[in-house]
Amino acid sequence: MKTLRFYLDDCLKKGYAIGGYNFSNYESLRGICEGCKQTNSPALLCVSEGALSYLGEKFVVNMYESVKKEYKIPLFLHLDHGKSFEVCKKAIDAGFESVMIDASALAYEENVKLTKKVVDYAHKKGVIVEAELGVLAGIEDNVKAKKNRFTDPALAKSFVEKTGCDTLAVAVGTSHGAYKFKGKAKIHFDILSEIEKAIPSTPLVMHGASSVPQKYVKSINQYGGNIQGARGTSESILHELATAHNVYKINTDTDIRLCYMASIRKNLTDNPSNFDMRKPGKVAISEIAKLVAQKNEKVLNSQNKG
Numbered sequence: 001m002k003t004l005r006f007y008l009d010d011c012l013k014k015g016y017a018i019g020g021y022n023f024s025n026y027e028s029l030r031g032i033c034e035g036c037k038q039t040n041s042p043a044l045l046c047v048s049e050g051a052l053s054y055l056g057e058k059f060v061v062n063m064y065e066s067v068k069k070e071y072k073i074p075l076f077l078h079l080d081h082g083k084s085f086e087v088c089k090k091a092i093d094a095g096f097e098s099v100m101i102d103a104s105a106l107a108y109e110e111n112v113k114l115t116k117k118v119v120d121y122a123h124k125k126g127v128i129v130e131a132e133l134g135v136l137a138g139i140e141d142n143v144k145a146k147k148n149r150f151t152d153p154a155l156a157k158s159f160v161e162k163t164g165c166d167t168l169a170v171a172v173g174t175s176h177g178a179y180k181f182k183g184k185a186k187i188h189f190d191i192l193s194e195i196e197k198a199i200p201s202t203p204l205v206m207h208g209a210s211s212v213p214q215k216y217v218k219s220i221n222q223y224g225g226n227i228q229g230a231r232g233t234s235e236s237i238l239h240e241l242a243t244a245h246n247v248y249k250i251n252t253d254t255d256i257r258l259c260y261m262a263s264i265r266k267n268l269t270d271n272p273s274n275f276d277m278r279k280p281g282k283v284a285i286s287e288i289a290k291l292v293a294q295k296n297e298k299v300l301n302s303q304n305k306g
């Protein structure tokens with residue numbers, strides 16, 4: 001089975017990205033795995049601090065071990081937006097293969113210090129570390145920021161050298177959550193190119209990269225929800241990031257949530273007398289699988305890379 005380290009190189013060489021798919025319950029995990037199986041794609045199964053406290057880390061690791069055995073495709077367990085050394089250590093000790101230390105809200109020197117501490121611990125155990133430099137606007141779980149602060153290419157170089165992080169999440173215009181943009185998304189490809197020149201061998205990560213498919217938003221609103229003005233990053237831009245840049249991982253959390261909620265709402269409305277939770281659950285799994293398979297093929301170019 002290919003390792004995550006293999007993919008850090010391979011993605012950059014061959015022009016594709018791995019999906020960083022967030023799960024927070026059985027249905028989302030099952031749907032992601034089914035979708036990746038359909039396209040024979042690797043995936044990072046991402047767990048935020050919020051999802052970790054909802055599910056409990058033992059349960060998360062057991063679920064992961066179980067799907068890894070069952071699906072026989074490269075699936076890697078990843079901590080999304082770890083905010084402290086303690087939570088990263090907990091994930092590493094529990095068996096995660098990759099952790100993100102997100103100290104991007106701290107001052108530069110503090111970010112370096114905390115990231116380095118996590119790297120030193122993680123590398124002893126062969127765990128990959130993603131760090132973040134720059135700040136993304138938007139809200140996702142416990143991650144909140146009002147304004148973007150783009151990644152400074154010159155600082156990125158010294159940051160990677162000082163910390164020894166394996167991959168770097170950069171801020172070049174994407175945004176967290178379902179309400180990303182008032183107008184059109186503006187990705188700063190000029191800043192991204194400068195970052196790539198400064199750290200050519202560091203795989204980059206795009207957060208805030210959900211496309212917020214309008215069919216889900218419409219369906220949620222049609223079946224009793226109320227989500228107004230939600231917008232995402234266009235899939236053609238994400239495709240360009242995945243195939244023509246040093247982006248190795250593109251994160252998707254919001255789209256999976258929207259897909260799940262749209263499916264559940266419709267199913268409950270259409271079947272008012274049903275009280276078997278497996279019925280809407282089953283439909284939600286297949287809808288998430290469809291979404292993930294489509295992303296792997298049309299956006300990430302990760303099909304047949306398993």
Ligand SMILES: [Zn+2]
Pocket residue numbers: 081140176207208251
């Ligand atoms: Zn994120």
